[in-house]
Amino acid sequence: DSGVTQTPKHLITATGQRVTLRCSPRSGDLSVYWYQQSLDQGLQFLIQYYNGEERAKGNILERFSAQQFPDLHSELNLSSLELGDSALYFCASSVAAQGTGYTFGSGTRLTVV
Amino acid sequence: AQSVSQHNHHVILSEAASLELGCNYSYGGTVNLFWYVQYPGQHLQLLLKYFSGDPLVKGIKGFEAEFIKSKFSFNLRKPSVQWSDTAEYFCAVNALKAAGNKLTFGGGTRVLVKP
Numbered sequence: 522d523s524g525v526t527q528t529p530k531h532l533i534t535a536t537g538q539r540v541t542l543r544c545s546p547r548s549g550d551l552s553v554y555w556y557q558q559s560l561d562q563g564l565q566f567l568i569q570y571y572n573g574e575e576r577a578k579g580n581i582l583e584r585f586s587a588q589q590f591p592d593l594h595s596e597l598n599l600s601s602l603e604l605g606d607s608a609l610y611f612c613a614s615s616v617a618a619q620g621t622g623y624t625f626g627s628g629t630r631l632t633v634v
Numbered sequence: 635a636q637s638v639s640q641h642n643h644h645v646i647l648s649e650a651a652s653l654e655l656g657c658n659y660s661y662g663g664t665v666n667l668f669w670y671v672q673y674p675g676q677h678l679q680l681l682l683k684y685f686s687g688d689p690l691v692k693g694i695k696g697f698e699a700e701f702i703k704s705k706f707s708f709n710l711r712k713p714s715v716q717w718s719d720t721a722e723y724f725c726a727v728n729a730l731k732a733a734g735n736k737l738t739f740g741g742g743t744r745v746l747v748k749p
Contacts, residue, residue: 523677523679525677552735554735554736554737563739563740563741563742564724564739564742566736566737566738569734569735569736571734576733576734576735577732577733577734577735577736579736611677611678613678615735617735618734618735619730619734619735621666621735622666622668622680622683622728622737623680623735623737624680625670625677625678625679626677627676627677628677
């Protein structure tokens with residue numbers, strides 16, 4: 522157990538639907554990161570939050586959004602889902618906003634059918 | 635923007651063999667470097683990291699990596715692998731002057747250790 526908790530572990534949904542992935546960072550960590558892992562794209566950085574504020578943005582589609590709440594947990598919202606959104610979505614956390622490595626969660630496997 | 639390339643996509647070797655995985659990055663500024671391992675069905679775990687100082691870094695499970703700045707490389711090594719080292723290995727780079735703390739990952743190398 523890495524200390525980063527992601528729920529749910531698995532999610533199967535239909536195209537066009539909307540889902541929410543949840544992440545609780547390791548105790549004491551203020552930064553949360555979201556990554557998408559797919560066979561064709563590899564590990565792609567989506568977005569980083571630090572203490573509730575967006576800190577860096579990567580290859581995140583407009584159909585996707587995220588936020589970090591006052592208790593530091595984060596949610597990644599994926600809408601108008603397409604087959605190509607099927608992937609593993611990892612959350613990670615770190616203490617600082619910059620210059621450190623992360624601790625990863627176990628991921629949410631999203632299957633869009 | 636930084637990028638990371640891992641030369642070998644798949645490596646197959648026998649137990650007790652030595653392992654070396656190549657990693658090159660492209661970024662002209664100061665970087666932090668990482669190797670992560672992902673065992674089948676599990677999350678990514680940090681093997682080792684380089685921030686500054688001695689370019690030869692020792693990590694967990696007997697792994698080490700050498701940072702060669704002139705070659706923009708951060709190769710991972712293990713002198714004698716075990717069957718339990720079967721996993722996918724990812725090199726990652728953090729560009730310190732970039733906004734935020736984004737890690738850019740290489741495409742990964744799948745390592746299969748035959749007993």
